Amino acid sequence: MxxxxxxxxxxxxxxxxxMQALNKNLLTHLKSDVALVSxxxxxxxxxxxxxxxxxxxxASQRLFxxxxxxxxxxxxxxxxxxxxxxxxDDVVDESxxxxxxxxxxxxxxxxxxxxxxxxxxxxAFQSMVAADTKGVMKVLADALALIAxxxxxxxxxxxxxxxxxxxxxxxxxxxxxxxxxxxxxVGGMVGGASFEQLQxxxxxxxxxxxxxxxxxxxxxxxxxxxxxxxxxxxxxxGKITLPIIIALKTLADTxxxxxxxxxxxxxxxxxxxxxxxxxTAGGVFDACVDEAFSYARQARDAITLLPPSPIRDxxxxxxxxxxxxxxxxxxxxxxxxxx
Amino acid sequence: MxxxxxxxxxxxxxxxxxMQALNKNLLTHLKSDVALVSxxxxxxxxxxxxxxxxxxxxASQRLFxxxxxxxxxxxxxxxxxxxxxxxxDDVVDESxxxxxxxxxxxxxxxxxxxxxxxxxxxxAFQSMVAADTKGVMKVLADALALIAxxxxxxxxxxxxxxxxxxxxxxxxxxxxxxxxxxxxxVGGMVGGASFEQLQxxxxxxxxxxxxxxxxxxxxxxxxxxxxxxxxxxxxxxGKITLPIIIALKTLADTxxxxxxxxxxxxxxxxxxxxxxxxxTAGGVFDACVDEAFSYARQARDAITLLPPSPIRDxxxxxxxxxxxxxxxxxxxxxxxxxx
Numbered sequence: 001m002x003x004x005x006x007x008x009x010x011x012x013x014x015x016x017x018x019m020q021a022l023n024k025n026l027l028t029h030l031k032s033d034v035a036l037v038s039x040x041x042x043x044x045x046x047x048x049x050x051x052x053x054x055x056x057x058x059a060s061q062r063l064f065x066x067x068x069x070x071x072x073x074x075x076x077x078x079x080x081x082x083x084x085x086x087x088x089d090d091v092v093d094e095s096x097x098x099x100x101x102x103x104x105x106x107x108x109x110x111x112x113x114x115x116x117x118x119x120x121x122x123x124a125f126q127s128m129v130a131a132d133t134k135g136v137m138k139v140l141a142d143a144l145a146l147i148a149x150x151x152x153x154x155x156x157x158x159x160x161x162x163x164x165x166x167x168x169x170x171x172x173x174x175x176x177x178x179x180x181x182x183x184x185x186v187g188g189m190v191g192g193a194s195f196e197q198l199q200x201x202x203x204x205x206x207x208x209x210x211x212x213x214x215x216x217x218x219x220x221x222x223x224x225x226x227x228x229x230x231x232x233x234x235x236x237x238g239k240i241t242l243p244i245i246i247a248l249k250t251l252a253d254t255x256x257x258x259x260x261x262x263x264x265x266x267x268x269x270x271x272x273x274x275x276x277x278x279x280t281a282g283g284v285f286d287a288c289v290d291e292a293f294s295y296a297r298q299a300r301d302a303i304t305l306l307p308p309s310p311i312r313d314x315x316x317x318x319x320x321x322x323x324x325x326x327x328x329x330x331x332x333x334x335x336x337x338x339x
Numbered sequence: 340m341x342x343x344x345x346x347x348x349x350x351x352x353x354x355x356x357x358m359q360a361l362n363k364n365l366l367t368h369l370k371s372d373v374a375l376v377s378x379x380x381x382x383x384x385x386x387x388x389x390x391x392x393x394x395x396x397x398a399s400q401r402l403f404x405x406x407x408x409x410x411x412x413x414x415x416x417x418x419x420x421x422x423x424x425x426x427x428d429d430v431v432d433e434s435x436x437x438x439x440x441x442x443x444x445x446x447x448x449x450x451x452x453x454x455x456x457x458x459x460x461x462x463a464f465q466s467m468v469a470a471d472t473k474g475v476m477k478v479l480a481d482a483l484a485l486i487a488x489x490x491x492x493x494x495x496x497x498x499x500x501x502x503x504x505x506x507x508x509x510x511x512x513x514x515x516x517x518x519x520x521x522x523x524x525v526g527g528m529v530g531g532a533s534f535e536q537l538q539x540x541x542x543x544x545x546x547x548x549x550x551x552x553x554x555x556x557x558x559x560x561x562x563x564x565x566x567x568x569x570x571x572x573x574x575x576x577g578k579i580t581l582p583i584i585i586a587l588k589t590l591a592d593t594x595x596x597x598x599x600x601x602x603x604x605x606x607x608x609x610x611x612x613x614x615x616x617x618x619t620a621g622g623v624f625d626a627c628v629d630e631a632f633s634y635a636r637q638a639r640d641a642i643t644l645l646p647p648s649p650i651r652d653x654x655x656x657x658x659x660x661x662x663x664x665x666x667x668x669x670x671x672x673x674x675x676x677x678x
Contacts, residue, residue, distance in 0.1 A: 034488045036495045088453050111494060114427050114453055119487035121460055125480035137476070141464035148458035149373045155450060156375045 007317035008050060011059060014311055018058045018067050019051070025072045026054075026079060029123040040116040044083050053183045054079045056208075059311050060187025060201050070131040070190040077131075077140060078183045080124035085147060085175075087117035136186045143182035150174025161261045163240040165249075169210070176216075177209030200302045207299035208319050214292040215323050217241035218285055221276050232272045238265070242291065247284045292323040346656035347389060350398060353650055357397045357406050358390070364411045365393075365418060368462045379455040383422050392522045393418045395547075398650050399526025399540050409470040409529040416470075416479060417522045419463035424486060424514075426456035475525040482521035489513025500600045502579040504588075508549070515555075516548030539641045546638035547658050553631040554662050556580035557624055560615050571611045577604070581630065586623045631662040 012019060030041035054075030061071040091110045121144075128137050154171045157163055184205030188198045220234040221243055234241050238261055248254050257275070260267055279285055296319035303315045351358060369380035393414030400410040430449045467476050493510045496502055523544030527537045559573040560582055573580050577600055587593050596614070599606055618624055635658035642654045 032488055034492045034495075037488055037491050085457075088457060091450065091453055110449070111430065112491070114430055114456075115487065115490045115494060117453075117457075118424075118427060118460070119484070119491065121457070122480065122484035122487045125464060126477075126484055129476045129480045137468045138465075141461065141468045145458065145461035145465055148454065148461045149371055149376055151454045152376050152451070152458065153373045155454060156373075 007314050007321045008052070011055060011311070011314045011318065012050070014314060015055060015058050015062065018062070018071070019055060021067070022051070022054050022058065022072050022075050022079075025076045025127070029076055029080065029127050032119070036112070037116065037119055040112065041120075044087070044116075044120075051079055053082050053179060056180065056183040056205060057187040059315055060184040060193075060205075061191040062187075062311050063306055063309060063315075064188070064191030064193055064197075068133075068190045070133045070136070071187060073127045073131040074133075074136055074140070074186045074190065075183070077124040077128040078179065078186070080120045080127065081140070081144060081147075082179060084117040084120035084124065085151070085179075087113045087120065089151070091117075131190070133186075133190045136189050139182050139186050139189070143178050146174045146178045150178070158239045159261070159263070161240060161248075161258055163245060165242075165245050168240070168242055168245055172210055172213040173206065176213040177206045180209030180212065181205035197306060200305050203302035204299045204315070204319075207295045207302065208322065211292045211295040211299060211319050211323050214242055214288060214295065215325070218243060218288045218292070221279060221285065232269075235272055235275065236267055238267065242288050243279055243284050246287045246291075247279055247282065250284065250287065251278070251282050289323065293320070296320050296323045346653050346660040347391070350394060350650070350653045350657065351389070353653060354394060354397050354401065357401070357410070358394060360406070361390070361393050361397065361411050361414050361418075364415045364466070368415055368419065368466050371458070375451070376455065376458055379451065380459075383426070383455075383459075390418055392421050392518060395519065395522040395544060396526040398654055399523040399532075399544075400530040401526075401650050402645055402648060402654075403527070403530030403532055403536075407472075407529045409472045409475070410526060412466045412470040413472075413475055413479070413525045413529065414522070416463040416467035417518065417525070419459045419466065420479070420483060420486075421518060423456040423459035423463065424490070424518075426452045426459065428490070430456075470529070472525075472529045475528050478521050478525050478528070482517050485513045485517045489517070497578045498600070498602070500579060500587075500597055502584060504581075504584050507579070507581055507584055511549055511552040512545065515552040516545045519548030519551065520544035536645060539644050542641035543638045543654070543658075546634040546641065547661065550631045550634040550638060550658050550662050553581055553627060553634065554664070557582060557627045557631070560618060560624065571608075574611055574614065575606050577606065581627050582618055582623050585626045585630075586618055586621065589623065589626065590617070590621050628662065632659070635659050635662045 030038070030044075032038050032041065057075040057078055058067070058071050061068055091113045124140075128140055131137070150171055150173070153167075154175055157167055157171065181202050182205070184201040185198055188201040193201060217234065220232060220241065222231065240261065244257070244261070247257060251257070257278075259265060260271055260275070299319035300316050303312060306312055369377070369383075371377050371380065396414040396417055397406070397410050400407055430452045463479075467479050470476070489510055489512075492506075493514055496506055496510065520541050521544070523540040524537055527540040532540060556573065559571060559580065561570065579600065583596070583600070586596060590596070596617075598604060599610055599614070638658035639655050642651060645651055
């Protein structure tokens with residue numbers, strides 16, 4: 001399954017040498033003379049996904065010319081920021097599995113995860129400080145502030161049954177789409193993109209990020225062996241995500257569903273199965289997929305307006321691919337294959 | 340007591356207008372459209388100390404001329420980094436009192452403290468990105484990496500009864516002295532200090548930071564109403580700090596002391612009082628104070644070599660003052676008066 005040709009593997013092939021240089025730079029930034037720090041960092045690299053965010057930085061830059069070293073520094077910073085927020089997320093969510101591996105908080109404890117996350121943030125700054133391109137640091141610093149606020153917003157809102165569709169999108173934008181957007185924007189800046197082109201890259205990244213997050217939230221309701229996270233993790237935590245919001249808006253009888261997410265409610269495996277059946281029959285997942293596709297379309301429409309090249313052609317296919325996996329009756333790739 | 344004239348109040352008076360501008364910039368950076376973030380930030384400002392670190396940035400810059408706006412940006416970044424690490428420290432240490440106020444983790448929970456700390460880091464970067472002076476961002480990014488590694492090192496080492504004197508100093512340097520050093524260095528860089536002058540400012544900051552940390556560790560054993568932290572906090576946590584290290588090296592019989600810090604040992608109030616009496620009689624605190632003074636002297640020796648000015652004259656008095664409070668039989672100022 002892993003060897004299937006997808007837009008993601010195609011992009012990886014096109015950027016193969018660049019990605020190798022990036023991984024090398026990433027590893028350099030994970031080194032530490034404090035042994036425990038290196039251990040945690042090594043675990044994170046092992047648990048690493050497909051590095052889609054730094055790949056977007058490289059791809060966005062390479063639309064405009066040959067590899068510029070700042071792309072490596074910034075792509076590294078983007079991936080380190082992503083990994084640091086994952087570490088802190090796992091502490092907040094009390095997760096014990098990510099990408100099929102035990103999370104760092106389970107192995108080393110919450111306190112170590114907090115401190116290791118801070119270490120990764122510091123390495124992200126060291127990497128971005130090495131970049132000479134004007135303005136890129138501000139883009140990443142601003143993105144990080146939006147992400148941090150988004151995490152707080154999510155923590156304060158995620159268990160509220162009356163979470164609005166708009167608030168869901170605000171949170172998804174801040175905690176996920178913002179980093180996709182920044183990853184593309186800084187790549188374009190290094191490449192020397194015009195103001196209008198940067199706007200298109202931002203639009204591409206942000207909408208791709210939203211499509212990605214919505215698909216991720218749908219996948220929580222698709223039990224699958226291929227999926228690194230436990231199915232139903234959001235559900236059992238009582239997290240209000242798009243499927244719940246759409247169900248509350250569209251299903252005829254939502255009394256039971258609401259009671260499931262009351263503050264003191266206990267959600268069982270039986271409840272989870274019943275919700276999955278209910279949502280499938282009621283077209284809830286279809287509506288979520290439609291919404292994800294609408295963002296994927298906006299991402300594609302933006303990237304199409306950039307100068308043609310093999311990289312651009314693959315970037316065009318990426319948003320649709322991210323969502324399409326959620327429409328397959330039996331998932332052959334996991335969402336984490338693109339994380 | 341608060342109105343006593345000290346080197347700290349003198350420095351504050353000399354930099355009064357600058358400090359007001361800095362506080363204004365700091366408040367601007369704590370604003371957020373996410374209400375909960377603002378609440379936590381406001382709590383931190385209320386609980387704020389005397390802002391010695393940003394004051395060092397301003398003072399170091401003003402040794403070389405009139406106020407430069409980059410000092411405000413960088414001083415703000417320094418204070419935000421300090422506050423963020425405090426927030427995460429309190430989660431790690433499970434502290435419930437800091438500077439006499441309940442810690443954020445008690446009021447809002449650990450998860451919010453983790454996320455609010457991340458938010459403060461992000462604001463620190465936004466502030467430092469605004470500075471134009473070449474090289475300052477690298478100094479702060481490198482400092483943050485050293486601090487983060489220092490925190491991990493401390494977590495992995497602090498409960499080991501055989502913690503060496505050298506390792507204690509390494510940890511104290513990384514987690515405390517590094518930020519004092521960076522605060523002074525970036526101030527000097529903004530002011531246009533020469534390479535040699537920057538070296539002196541670094542030496543001043545680092546040694547002042549060490550004197551400060553050692554004094555802080557001594558104060559843990561001095562029960563005082565004026566002290567914002569609970570007396571004995573380090574002791575009851577089983578943290579190995581300088582007084583313990585010196586006691587193990589110099590006291591005749593250390594069997595009981597060692598047993599107190601065994602992995603499963605329970606330390607009582609009675610134990611704490613007995614340790615304080617033992618350490619006083621055995622000259623342990625005196626030896627710690629001597630060591631703190633030796634760093635204070637190195638700090639003063641460095642700053643004395645910089646061009647004379649009223650600010651430099653007060654900076655010269657600061658290291659001695661930081662330590663001298665620990666020699667007063669009845670403490671009239673708390674260590675937090677300089678934090």
